Amino acid sequence: MKRARILFNEETLNVTINNDGKVVTEKGTVLEEGSFTWLPPCEGKAFVLAINYADHAAELSFKAPDEPLVFLKSSNTLIGHNQKTYQPDNIDFMHYECELVVVIGKEAKNVSLESAMDYVGGYTVGNDYAIRDYLENYYRPNLRVKSRDTCTPIGPYIIDAAEIPDPHNLAIRTYINGELKQEGSTKDLIFNVPYLVSYLSNIMTLTPGDMIFTGTPEGLAHVYPGDEVIVEVEGVGRLKNTIISETDYLNSL
């Protein structure tokens, strides 16, 4: 089952996606793309892993961490599929980051490694944009880099965990304007899905809808206003968004 949330006639709807990739409402109506707005498919705490792929750690000249390096995003930053992410003026390093996102399915506290996968409800795709110009060495990566309005596309939908028997062997790809720019595999995760669920649940209670962005492999590049960026996790989904300038963004408010 694939589940999503959309805005349709100014109403938030929980919908499913049928085998043709079409959105179906709870009443069974099939909606055409363009007649609704994709929302983030879940609501909850948003955890993100920094440097959770060895190749990406090398790319950023970091050694792989001894324990998960986790930061948080606030809900303001999340947007759905097919939306626009603005690029602040006067910056040089806006990088996409294609990530497998784990969605928690039931309340998890002090969960063991062995049982951790029972708490995973499903998966979706995230694009954890970073404005590296704004990095500072305080609570790094700081919120100005990672938790900006419109800076974290997620979706289009959640696919049930049962349909992804092995989340640790999925190709990850980013395309800019159709050109493949980033490629990796979740088999290279430093801390895998059960480890992350167990680790976080030993700090705090995880609840349904909480998201764990599991990190990104190497292959970063700058994006420009007008670029169409697609991040894809094999078997999970393809998440598209478009970069716009700050001026266009402000005019859209």
Next chain:
Amino acid sequence: MLHYKTRKNDQVINLQAKAPFEVALEGGLLPAVNGAVIGVALNDKILYQSLETQFNEKPHVSPPKTPVLHIKTDNTHIGYGDAIRIPSDMGAVFAGPSLGIVMGKKACRVTEETALDYVQGYTIVNEVSLAETSFYRPAVKAKCRDTFCPIGPWVMDATDLDSPQNLAIKTYINDTLCHETNTNQMVHSIEQVIAYISSFITLEVGDMIIAGTPLRTENLEINTGDVVMVEIEKVGRLVNPVVAE
């Protein structure tokens, strides 16, 4: 006016009172706000001065250029009278007395000059934390444990408070006054903090900013069996017992 929340038959009920004595504090109050909670770290002058040498050393290298923000996730939020649950094997745990700034209007890119127009009111926060040895990496482990952010008992309307930037904050542990500070100790003012955050985060109605917590000395250490009370002049008192997790 004071605004507070309670629960009846699994429904959240929003209530109002004109004066503190009208509020039944033993009635199981919920956190006074239910939006996103963003904290401003290193926003106390004494704390900041104590770290100035460290700021110029690795891994920080240079002092912060902008206010340092963190997120208190919703699992941390508890109401007046709820127990702060502390782990036994993670070292010392500290109270973090602070003013809470509650947004009353959606704030996107507001200026310092107009920032206060977006504030609904103020509340009391105890931003509980484990010790932090460095400010280099996000403090999820230290700050986001369940129950680590009592908020309440109410939100006091900004119109009822003349000078939010000059309020005494006192922390009592087991009825003993153990720490005093004042909102005039903020490095970045209330207006500056709102303007900065709203320059890239749209603050929604009900979102809250933890204005700034002081240097966590042993005076602020809390232990199982304690009762901790944060009092902010004119706003009220937030009381929570401390129990073992």
